[in-house]
Amino acid sequence: MTEHIFDNLLKNYTDLIIRVDEHIQKLTRVHKDRLACKKGCDVCCRHLSLFPVEAFALSRAFSRLDVPCREKILKQAEQTDRKCPLLVDHICMVYEARPIICRTHGYPLYMEKEGKALVDFCPKNFKGIKNLDRSDLLDLDRMNTLLTAVNNHFTACFENGLPGRIPVDQALELYQNLEPS
Structure with a gap:
């Protein structure tokens, strides 16, 4: 599969990532002194399962790593079922291609449970803030709906x-398995 075709298949996902990243970047600018979550923080990094669209985007980034790094990650993947195998010395080797759950984890998420509004974020973040502005919150249900729609479009291909x-x-x-032999 050519890079161009794969770019087109991932366009909706890439657009969603851009929107999520813009929100996170805004939060980072506004609350920079109150955020512990950033590149290099791996306290919450777990071995996850992903929607296929995210798995393929992650796999594409993995295929671009140098051979020794890929081999190390594959070896780690065989040995663990809890910590994310993409971590090498506490750094995500595909940080720019990390899935949405990794991009948003620790940041304020708005959700409703049994009709009750809830906000969740990493307890290391936003210390000393009593109330967050509504514009600081990512609507988890809306984001999941968008991600599901993007994934459904991707898998239909x-x-x-x-x-x-x-x-x-x-x-x-x-991704490597999609490439012609």
Whole structure:
């Protein structure tokens, strides 16, 4: 599969990532002194399962790493089921391609549970703030709805279908497997 075709397949996902990143960047500017979450923080990094669109985007980034780094990650993936295998010395090796859950984790998420409004974020963040502005919050339900729609559009492009979720360790070499032999 050519890079151009794959770029087109991932366009909706890339657009969603841009929107999420813009929100996170705004939060980072406004609350920079109150944020512990940033590149290098791996306290919450777990071995996750991803929507196929995210798994393929992550796999594409993985395929661009140098061979020794890919080999180290693959070895780690065999040894762990809790910590994300993409971490090397506490740094995500595909940080720019990390999934939405990783991009948003720790930041204020708005959700409703049983009709009650809830806000959740990492307890290391926003210390001393009593109330966050509504514009600081990411609407988790809306974001998940958008991600689901983007994923459904992506998976519809594959004749044989794709699983609903793909664990990170199984996602690593998906992109390479799409390449012509």
